[in-house]
Amino acid sequence: MAETAAPATSYEKNLSLRVSPAAQLRADFETGSVRGVVELSEIAFLTMVGLRVNRSSDAGQRVASVTGGLPATCGSVSGTRDTSVLWLGPEEFLVVAPREAHESLGGELIQALRGALGDGAGQVVDLSANRTTFELTGPRARAVLEKGCSLDLHPRSLLAGTALSTEIGNIPVVLWKTGEETFRLFPRASFADFLGRWLLDAMREYASPEVP
Amino acid sequence: MLLISCPNCGSRDETEFHYGGQAHVPYPENPNELNDRQWAEFLFYRDNTKGAFAERWLHSTGCRQWFNMLRDTVTYEIQAVYPMGSPRPEAAGKVTAETGTASLAPDSTTTGTAAPSTTGTSISGTSNTPASTTAPEGATK
Numbered sequence A: 001m002a003e004t005a006a007p008a009t010s011y012e013k014n015l016s017l018r019v020s021p022a023a024q025l026r027a028d029f030e031t032g033s034v035r036g037v038v039e040l041s042e043i044a045f046l047t048m049v050g051l052r053v054n055r056s057s058d059a060g061q062r063v064a065s066v067t068g069g070l071p072a073t074c075g076s077v078s079g080t081r082d083t084s085v086l087w088l089g090p091e092e093f094l095v096v097a098p099r100e101a102h103e104s105l106g107g108e109l110i111q112a113l114r115g116a117l118g119d120g121a122g123q124v125v126d127l128s129a130n131r132t133t134f135e136l137t138g139p140r141a142r143a144v145l146e147k148g149c150s151l152d153l154h155p156r157s158l159l160a161g162t163a164l165s166t167e168i169g170n171i172p173v174v175l176w177k178t179g180e181e182t183f184r185l186f187p188r189a190s191f192a193d194f195l196g197r198w199l200l201d202a203m204r205e206y207a208s209p210e211v212p
Numbered sequence B: 001m002l003l004i005s006c007p008n009c010g011s012r013d014e015t016e017f018h019y020g021g022q023a024h025v026p027y028p029e030n031p032n033e034l035n036d037r038q039w040a041e042f043l044f045y046r047d048n049t050k051g052a053f054a055e056r057w058l059h060s061t062g063c064r065q066w067f068n069m070l071r072d073t074v075t076y077e078i079q080a081v082y083p084m085g086s087p088r089p090e091a092a093g094k095v096t097a098e099t100g101t102a103s104l105a106p107d108s109t110t111t112g113t114a115a116p117s118t119t120g121t122s123i124s125g126t127s128n129t130p131a132s133t134t135a136p137e138g139a140t141k
């Protein structure tokens, strides 16, 4: 935590002024979640940075030393404990970090990445407001996603730790399987309301007893 | 719906892709020397091939990369997927002559471990497409 009172208040003020893209669905997520079966929540304001750099260039290696590596292939994720780098394309990556990593809250991640890129060919862009994060978890999470995603989500082919840019409910989403029964979905802010409601609708049947 | 094998991501639904028109249409070396008719033909005139057709595709919802594809406009059979900048694979029959597998690409869609090989990846098993249906390369009329 902050050493003095002043940064702590500005931190809290910064956060209290923000409205996350699916804030209006918070109560619906609460009531729509089926405890122990499938639960949905929004993780607001994660720090996200768009990276465009050639992994094997000098700049790419400098950037990789800040993020803890850059993933090489589709689906793979690298990074250290709380900072992850998702593969979006051969020279395009998405860094996902806790909200405290953002400069508005006193973090230094983005400046560090800009510094590492230097004047090398590439891009470091703050995309924290571009997407929001949904977490869908529980034994039925996969069944919910399968209603609107054409990837093979069975654990024999989609391993935990894989992140893929694809379509869910007909909208573009980055899907990251963070645990055996836990998925993070990154819809763009303008799609958050739609995807949130789509997921709630897909989850609804699991609130009723299974018909034998 | 087509199942298209992206060179980077493996097979994905057609809805993740955007069509980019005929491939191998070179930008004129000296556009200023073209008359209006030639310029219009470069911009707007494309082949309307019946049979194997080389075309550009963009994996817009995935890796956002362009690639070329050889597709039969009658059967929709995808005969080859190859990188931008590579020449069009020879007659379709040769490219697909390997084996009769439905897809050579390991389905890396979901594991994401290995992307399928890029060059001339044969996706279909039919090897008897008549070579005569092949359009002359680079011809924009």
Ligand SMILES: [Zn+2]
Pocket (backbone or CB within 6 Å): B006, B007, B008, B009, B010, B059, B062, B063, B064, B065
């Ligand atoms: Zn792709």
